[in-house]
Amino acid sequence: MSTFTLKFFAKLREETGQEEMVVSVNDVNQLSQLKPYLIEQHPEWAEAFSVQLMSAVNQTMVTGDTKLNAGDEVALFPPVTGG
């Protein structure tokens, strides 16, 4: 396997029209590369990604950069509003 899963939630999911997609680690293997890659693949998503977003890798919140491996579950979403 050479891919990881990418999930979108809430407003980001609505704006990209995607709940889930698959990304190759040959294209992206660092979290910091992900946004630029997605905007390059989908220029129409530039505005959706221009806002503050949070990230999780394997269901744990990540701040800063981290390596992305095949089989990972990555998620991007707007700042949370529970409670």
Add this chain to the structure above:
Amino acid sequence: MLHISVQEADFNLQAEYDAMCERNTKDGAVVFFVGRVRDLNEGDDVTTLHLEHYPGMTEKSLTDIAEQAKTRWPLNRIRIIHRVGTLKPADQIVYVAASSPHRDAAFEGAQFMMDYLKTRAPFWKKENTNRGERWVDAKQSDTEKEQRW
């Protein structure tokens, strides 16, 4: 005891309190918080509130928050319930309870867990108002409250 639940169904406060207290002779203090749906946000009438979440991560996140609280305060029992799905004004959204031998830890532990839940647990609210649908924005004041811990 650590009880975490993400559910559509409503919760019953008496049952939750009973669960905190049954056969509990150690704790002199039980503190709980209930978050409810309001009918007004940013000056607009709210008719319904939809709560989305990240299945899998939601439970993990709430458990992590509760475990952090347990390492910082002597909390013997913790219960967290967060509802998802479509709610309306006056509905209960969230329940956070902490028990401890004495009250300071119970109050602080419950406050800490709510402050962390507001900024770290993967839920998102979407309101239906008289001016249409909109996603609720995260509040800077919640970030500030999280940081004071």
